[in-house]
Amino acid sequence: MPESLPVITDPPVDHSDVVTWVQSLGGPVWIELSGVDNDRCRVITTLLHGNEPSGILALHRWLAERPQPQTRLAVLVANVAAALAPPHFTQRIAPGGRDLNRCFRPPYEDASGMLAEAITHDIMARAPECVIDLHNTSGNGPSFAVATHCDPCIERLAGRFCDKLIVTDFRLGSLMELPFAFPLLSRCPMFTLECGGALQPAAVEVAGAVYRKLAEWPSVTDLSPNPALEVLAHPLRVELKPGVRIAYAHAPQHGAQVTLWSRIDAYNRGVTSPEVCLGWLGEGGLANLQARDARGEERIRQLLCERDGKLYPRRPLRLFMATTNAEIARSDCLFYAVPY
Known part of the structure; x- marks a missing residue:
């Protein structure tokens, strides 16, 4: 004991x-x-x-x-x-x-x-x-x-x-x-x-x-x-795949496979529409991200999409716990999302 x-x-x-x-x-x-x-x-x-x-x-x-x-x-x-x-x-x-x-x-x-x-x-x-x-x-x-x-x-x-x-x-x-x-x-x-x-x-x-x-x-x-x-x-955790490099900025960053907007935590309030750019995707595109549900099924393409190298919600989403801390993003998750 x-x-x-x-x-x-x-x-x-x-x-x-x-x-x-x-x-x-x-x-x-x-x-x-x-x-x-x-x-x-x-x-x-x-x-x-x-x-x-x-x-x-x-x-x-x-x-x-x-x-x-x-x-x-x-x-x-x-x-x-x-x-x-x-x-x-x-x-x-x-x-x-x-x-x-x-x-x-x-x-x-x-x-x-x-x-x-x-x-x-x-x-x-x-x-x-x-x-x-x-x-x-x-x-x-x-x-x-x-x-x-x-x-x-x-x-x-x-x-x-x-x-x-x-x-x-x-x-x-x-x-x-x-x-x-x-x-x-x-x-x-x-x-x-x-x-x-x-x-x-x-x-x-x-x-x-x-x-x-x-x-x-x-x-x-x-x-x-x-x-x-x-x-x-039933929120989904949006995570980086192992080894993916991330940055936070106002524009895509050289060497980062995922660059999220530097103030993405502003979307922790309200509903985020499909017209909102969340960041930029480099080589590998959306395949750099994952969002497995509790049963292990991949759901990332139900939540997010790529248009012209930019990352957007595929549908209106409630985001929460969106972080601007790259270490937390690597060790835990980028944010949680619930379809609205």
């Missing part, structure tokens, strides 16, 4: 800057606040990626208010090593590690896997009423939630923080997939909340609202639904 992570219970107010405070934590840690009813627990996880700091910034600010939650509130500060790798809050993965939010499934053989296993054990031991995993989007854009299945409780919870819920059938080893693997969590509403871009002040406000509301609500099961919540199902 994995060893539990350290716990800091009812921490005193820390008036240092957030980096100094994170350094003082010493590594992955649970910050646990006593509640009016300590027999119940709610969980928030943050900083699974070191370059997604809105959750930790909001936590540091909120703890200064000396909150007393309705229930016990356990907050995980996860990937401290990645967050503190210089420059601070710019590294997604700890040096020498793997993407922590791809490690929540066996084998747990390396340091990242063992940390994910310990987090899983700790969450199950708390038998939480809900788990909300805070992230930042890899490009600028509005907040949205991601879940692995349709669930009315998830919709009511997510609808308090955003107007869009993505229901994905991809299984990547993320934390929000734990209810599928562990029956003890099967009835626990668990989802990811993408608070917005890491540099957007509004993203810290979204994360702050999660702490405040989960602390204030007497119950998470009797919330009223958000009638404006839009539920989008």
Whole structure:
């Protein structure tokens, strides 16, 4: 059985800057606040990626208010090593590690896997009423939630923080997939909340609202639904094929097989029409890209097309998580897309 992570219970107010405070934590840690009813627990996880700091910034600010939650509130500060790798809050993965939010499934053989296993054990031991995993989007854009299945409780919870819920059938080893693997969590509403871009002040406000509301609500099961919540199902991940070179610019770049528009994250809002040029394709054309669904079937030509060396949507699309970070594009994906 994995060893539990350290716990800091009812921490005193820390008036240092957030980096100094994170350094003082010493590594992955649970910050646990006593509640009016300590027999119940709610969980928030943050900083699974070191370059997604809105959750930790909001936590540091909120703890200064000396909150007393309705229930016990356990907050995980996860990937401290990645967050503190210089420059601070710019590294997604700890040096020498793997993407922590791809490690929540066996084998747990390396340091990242063992940390994910310990987090899983700790969450199950708390038998939480809900788990909300805070992230930042890899490009600028509005907040949205991601879940692995349709669930009315998830919709009511997510609808308090955003107007869009993505229901994905991809299984990547993320934390929000734990209810599928562990029956003890099967009835626990668990989802990811993408608070917005890491540099957007509004993203810290979204994360702050999660702490405040989960602390204030007497119950998470009797919330009223958000009638404006839009539920989008079965997104496709648009990825580079192995070895393909990418650039971001205002014109096609020499040596790049795919050049995306430098502000492609502007299309993380609304519907992108087939007339919008997303970028330029070099040698190999559309064959440089792939978009396999959860069953492994290639769907790229249903989403995108090439005209005169330029990349366009084949049909109106809802894009999200479109990034302008070439490293994330290579290691993860260019963007997600849902036909509109």
